[in-house]
Amino acid sequence: MSRVDAVVRLLERHSVSVGRLRRESAALIVSENPVALIGDRGPPRRSMEFEEALRRAVDIAQHRGAVASVEDALVAILASARDTPAVHLLKRHAPDW
Numbered sequence: 001m002s003r004v005d006a007v008v009r010l011l012e013r014h015s016v017s018v019g020r021l022r023r024e025s026a027a028l029i030v031s032e033n034p035v036a037l038i039g040d041r042g043p044p045r046r047s048m049e050f051e052e053a054l055r056r057a058v059d060i061a062q063h064r065g066a067v068a069s070v071e072d073a074l075v076a077i078l079a080s081a082r083d084t085p086a087v088h089l090l091k092r093h094a095p096d097w
Helices: 005-013 018-030 048-064 070-078 086-091
Strands: none
Touching: 005 086, 018 070, 018 086, 048 070, 070 086
16 A cells, blocks of 8 residues: 555555555564465465455545545455554554554
């Protein structure tokens, strides 16, 4: 997400250090266990958590009568009650959001 110009502008508007977020997210990804190859376990599965966040983003936008935006997706992720490393990372960089 931090490579999309609209997301970078949005994060910077909320005082999030995009460079630091990139570095920390890269470190998080490197430290995770590798995913098995497709031939080993079949096709990748959907992320129910990500699907939920996208649904919440659509709900947020519909209240405004609009199409879901990147900001709606970020708000939905930050409002998530999930206890995941990605949510923790975003919340740590955007505590006032």
